[in-house]
Amino acid sequence: MTSSGRSNGTVEVFEQAAASYDRTGVSFFGPFGAELVRRAGIRPGERVLDVGCGRGAVLFPAADATGSTGHVTGIDLAPAMVALTAEDVTRAGLTHVDVRVGDAQQPDFPPGSFDVVLAGLVVFLLPDPRQALQTYARLLRPAGRLAISTFAAQDPAFVAAMDALAAHLPADRPRPAPAAAPFADDGAITATMAAVGLAVTAIREHRLESHFHNVDHWMEWMWSHGGRALLSHIPADRLDAATADAARALEPARLSGGGLTLTTAIRVTVATPYPAAAQPEPS
Numbered sequence: 001m002t003s004s005g006r007s008n009g010t011v012e013v014f015e016q017a018a019a020s021y022d023r024t025g026v027s028f029f030g031p032f033g034a035e036l037v038r039r040a041g042i043r044p045g046e047r048v049l050d051v052g053c054g055r056g057a058v059l060f061p062a063a064d065a066t067g068s069t070g071h072v073t074g075i076d077l078a079p080a081m082v083a084l085t086a087e088d089v090t091r092a093g094l095t096h097v098d099v100r101v102g103d104a105q106q107p108d109f110p111p112g113s114f115d116v117v118l119a120g121l122v123v124f125l126l127p128d129p130r131q132a133l134q135t136y137a138r139l140l141r142p143a144g145r146l147a148i149s150t151f152a153a154q155d156p157a158f159v160a161a162m163d164a165l166a167a168h169l170p171a172d173r174p175r176p177a178p179a180a181a182p183f184a185d186d187g188a189i190t191a192t193m194a195a196v197g198l199a200v201t202a203i204r205e206h207r208l209e210s211h212f213h214n215v216d217h218w219m220e221w222m223w224s225h226g227g228r229a230l231l232s233h234i235p236a237d238r239l240d241a242a243t244a245d246a247a248r249a250l251e252p253a254r255l256s257g258g259g260l261t262l263t264t265a266i267r268v269t270v271a272t273p274y275p276a277a278a279q280p281e282p283s
């Protein structure tokens with residue numbers, strides 16, 4: 001197994017989260033994955049690679065879009081994600097889909113293997129996102145498309161709750177980092193893509209409201225995805241106090257019935273390889 005994701009601990013977090021990832025009854029990864037696939041404009045018969053496929057929020061809509069005349073390959077570096085998603089693929093009888101352990105930093109396929117490469121909420125987790133995008137560009141056929149989603153805006157109540165939790169981390173533990181610079185805004189994304197030979201054809205924001213029964217449900221959801229990276233470093237004897245502080249921070253998101261609603265915005269970027277003759281001059 002390659003080791004890029006292991007070096008920063010990201011993959012261990014998702015390995016431990018795999019069983020509950022996108023399975024806590026919260027509408028989040030599913031709608032975002034479906035929107036990414038919709039924007040990629042996948043046609044029946046196309047060959048698709050889904051990097052960092054997780055539990056299939058992107059993979060399954062992509063398999064619908066290609067139909068059985070096409071093919072979708074999902075890769076993820078967390079073996080538990082791959083095993084559980086492969087079971088779901090088999091259960092759904094999708095013979096045109098395969099899922100395997102593979103590194104999204106450097107997917108190992110021959111050049112020009114795919115019509116579409118999809119990366120749902122993953123590129124900013126990679127050790128070297130620019131190099132990964134360059135590899136994806138090489139994997140595309142000449143008129144192929146790369147479609148990625150990245151976070152655009154978090155609910156202020158979510159940000160406040162994350163800060164409240166982070167205040168309970170040991171002093172030597174780094175605080176969660178803000179959005180990765182190559183994806184900070186439309187301009188940065190366009191420049192990042194251009195630097196690796198990809199022309200952006202569209203960047204669209206997509207907002208989603210997610211509902212939680214209460215703060216315990218929100219915490220259950222936080223343990224089920226990348227939020228686990230923060231929670232798992234809070235000492236066990238501080239978790240109750242951390243949860244109480246997060247609950248106070250989430251008050252602005254509380255509904256009259258006691259539930260919580262948080263709004264998240266992602267950017268979906270679609271890009272296509274520059275024809276060799278139209279490559280921009282390196283700056």
Ligand SMILES: C[S@@+](CC[C@H](N)C(=O)[O-])C[C@H]1O[C@@H](n2cnc3c(N)ncnc32)[C@H](O)[C@@H]1O
Binds near residue numbers: 056
């Ligand atoms: C936030 S989840 C997104 C999963 C899925 N695309 C979705 O939209 O629900 C990120 C996924 O990327 C995987 N991942 C992180 N680093 C990776 C790497 N270097 N190679 C492959 N997968 C990686 C994680 O294991 C996790 O399944």
